[in-house]
Amino acid sequence: MTTTVPKAAPDSFDRRSLHERIAADLRDGIMSGELPPGGRLPSTAQLTSRFDASNATVQKALQLLKDEHLVVGRAGAAVTVREHRQRTVRPAASLAPAATGETHRWLGEAARHGTHARSVILDVAESRPPADVRAALGLSADGMALLRSQLLLIDDEPAELVASYYPLSIARGTPMTDRRKIKGGTPVLLAELGYPPRLSVDRVSARIPTHEQYEALRLTSSLPVLRTLRVVYTDLERPIEATVMVKAGHLYEVQYEFPPE
Template sequence: MSAVEALTPDPRPLHARIAADLRDAIMNGDLAPGAKIPSTAQLKERFDASNATIQKALQVLKAEGLVVGRAGAAVTVREHRQQTVRPAASLAPAPTGSAYPWLAEMAGRSGAAVRTELLSVDEAGVQGDIAAALGQENGTSAVVRRQLITIEGESAELVCSYYPLAIARGTALAELRKIRGGTPTLLTALGFPPRTSVDRVSARIPTQAEHTALRLPGDLPVLRTLRTVYSDHHRPVEVTVMVKAGHLYELQYEFRPE
């Protein structure tokens, strides 16, 4: 018996396994936006499944926003089923009065209506990887800005940004209002220009708050990016936790050889 044959079979219900295979085909581009999903008859033969099981699998994908269709009509891959985000774009300062650079880029690329909602701004204690990234002790305070980004009216990303009190207190960072040009512009004006950033990306099951804010279906994982932005002398000036649905977004990084 080979090592592969010795592996424990996938314990998920058949409809979940079918949805997983179709989801992969959608996300890797085998099924392009606007393409028809194979017919029920084709899927029944391919997966040796009943009509009810196939319909249950398709309903999962509909709930996830990956496909659209109704009874009696072909099920098709949804347009803009997956957004590509270039994290590097978020570091660029924008001219006064302009939109956040990466939001403007996404809107221009897809024609989508992108919005940010500022949920809260306050001082709160930081713990764990956030405290470590800021170079602070657990329980010490930082200014926290929480925002929800929507695309075409749908919740897309939950963003929580943390700033050392020595930098943020008494500035627009600590006020409940949006910052024109984004925080890179303001940090530069305050004398802390963003120089480099380090991203740590992980996939995990969402917390209750994340699940609710992003209106997630089922138990699909989210992408969590912990970004630390450094200014001169490698001083951390901003730590941001960005959480987005893992099945709807991908991150694109570009690297140049030394």
């Protein structure tokens, strides 16, 4: 039996330039593991044949991947996939408060993979959150919250831009308002204040980076970023934290684990 493939509409063809399409195929191979860290990319001759492209077009595609920090190489040498570039993030691993004496769960999770992680505080101030954060925290259109924003780095390269918002009724008069790191992270402090985290809900979307995100994460193209809105609830389903986390979409994948129902 022959299956007929529906004909594509005239406006549905891939309108990207050839070098962008070549880079997209190679990028997918890197992210899927088909082209593993430290492994060589196909040679220029192989790529020109595979994509029916000129040498200049292939080199332009490879330069895109170099600019995105996915591959390394120089003229006349083999181009290889960078080590530790594509990372898997397990959101559940960073949810629970850190035990006494432990580092923040996010930093500990990064160290588990043999990388050095650190965070830099960017701002601590009362601020008007984005609309979806206001809705999550039950704030009015002109409602304010305490903002704690930071940049997370892995091996001194920007990994994630984080903006956490807290109801002022909870945050005022606490160490959350200080421009310094909180030992063990805010989950520990919230629990000590009588607001133990009971439930976290993540909403993940892919978006084109804003100017702020582009610069903070040192992006080199308009590839989508992964934006996660995480809302944390305490007893009686009261929202106590809403965090917007943004990371480069071509460098990270998100892994969730749950038992079958």
